[in-house]
Amino acid sequence: MSLRSAIASARPTTPAFIAIAVFSVGLGLAGLHAKLSEPAENLRLAANADLVERIGLTDLALFTEARYTRHPSMADLHTAFQDHPASFEHFPSGIFVPPPTGLASGTLSTSIEDLSQ
Amino acid sequence: MKHWLRRQRYLADFTLAALARRRVKNTGLIVIYSIIVFVLASAMMFSAALRHEAGTVLAKSPELIVQQLVMGRHEMIPGSEIEKLAGIRGVAAVKGRLWGYFYDSVNGANYTFMVPDDDSYDLQPGEAILGEGIGKARDFTWDTAPLFVTSLAGKMVKFTVRETFADDSALLTADLVLISEADFRSFFDLPPDVYTDIGVSIRNEREIGTIVQKAQLVMPNARFVTRSDIERTYQRLFDWREGLMTALAAAGVLAFAIFAAEKASGLSAEEAREIGILKAIGWDTGDVIAMKLWEGGLISFGAFLAGTVFAYIHVFSFQAGLFEPILKGWAVIYPDFALAPYIDGLQLATLFAITVIPYTAATLVPIWRAATADPDQVMR
Incomplete structure (x- = not known):
C-alpha cells in the first residue's frame, strides 16, 4: 500500500492523534530544553548578579x-x-x-x- | 475496557468527520484559538522569565538606598548625611552614589550615566565603559569607537571606551555609561560634596527594618528604599494580575471571552438537526455528549498544545520579538536580551484551566439541552 493510499484510507482520528502526539512531544522537549539549559543560565545569572553588586545597580x-x-x-x-x-x-x-x-x-x-x- | 476505548475512538472518528464537513470554519477556529493561547502563553512565559531574572540578579542590589526628598521630589543629597548614617549601629558601610540621566539629542536616546560603586573598575578621567545599546544607537563602526557627548552647558566631551558590556548583561546594562567620579561631576556641573543618593550596606539583613527606623529619626526628609522594596517593585511589575501581564494579555483574554460566549450561546440549526437525527437513529444522550466532548476536547487541547509550544519557541528562541515594539514604546535603546528558559508548572496548569476547560464546558451546555430534548422537537 502506498503512503498516499494509506493516508487516504486512514481513520480521521489518526492524523489528529498524530498531531496531538507531535505537539505533546514538543512540549516535553521544551521542558527538557529548559531543564538542560539551567546550569549555563544559572552561571549567566550569577555573573549578572555579581555585576549588579559591583556597579550598584537597582x-x-x-x-x-x-x-x-x-x-x-x-x-x-x-x-x-x-x-x-x-x-x-x-x-x-x-x-x-x-x-x-x-x-x-x-x-x-x-x-x-x-x-x- | 478495550470495548470502551474502541467505542470512544469511533465517536472521535465521527466527530472529526463531522468537523471536516465544515473544514474552513473549523480550521479557522483552531487557528484563532491557537493564536489566543499563543499570545497568553507568550505573555505568561515572558513575564515569568523576567520575574525570575529580576528576582535573581536584583537580589544583589544595595541593601538600602537613601534618597533626599524636597517637596516630594528626589533631590541631590549632601555628603554630610553619610556620617549620620554611618553612626547607626549595624551599618557596615555607607557610600554616596552618583548616577543620572542624559538625553542624547543626536539620536533621541536616554542614557544612564553612573559612577560604579566598586572602586576596582578604576576608571580614569576620560574613560568610559558602555552598555551594548549605546554603540547601536550611535551606529558605532567599531566596538571601542570614542563616545562624543555634549553636556548641558554645551561643552563637547570625549570619552575613550575602555570596554563594552557583553550582550549577556544587556537587560541590566544596555543604556549604561560608567565613568569616573571626576568626569561625572564636571559633565553634570555638580558641586563636590553632593550625591544622587546614598547606598548603605548592612551587616545583618534582618536588621534592615530597625536600621530604617533609626535612620528615619536622623533624616526625617529622606525616603528609604530597601532591597526587598526593589524586588517587590519588579515582582509587581511582572505579576500575572498587574502591569505588564495584564497589558499584554488583555486583548487576548477579551477575544477569547467573546469567542467562548459565541460558542456557548447556542447551536446552529444544522448542528441541532444533526443531533436530532442521531437520537432518532438510536444514539442515546450519553453518546451525543461524549461525541461533543471529543469535539471540544480535541479542538481546545490541540490549540493549547500548539499555542504553548509556539509560545515557548517565540519567547526563548526569538527573544519574544513580537512583544518588542510594544515594550519598546518610544525608547531608542531596547536591550537585546535572551531570557533563561523557564516553564512554571503552576502557570501552565492555570493556562490550561482558563483556555481548555471553559471552551469544552461552553460547547457542552447547548448540546446537553439539545441532546436531552425530544428528537422530533429538535429536528423541527
Missing part, C-alpha cells in the same frame, strides 16, 4: 524611554503617575507600570459623620 534597563520607567524602584513616590497621582500616562511603557498601592485608599465624602471626623 533596576533593569528594560524601559529606557522615561526616567521613572527606567528606574521604577528609585522613582518619586507618585510614579509612574509623575504629574498627578491619577493622571494619564505620557509614555507607552507607563501602561505596564501599575498605579501606586494605596492610591485609592482615601475616601471622598460629604456626609456629616465623615466631615466631623
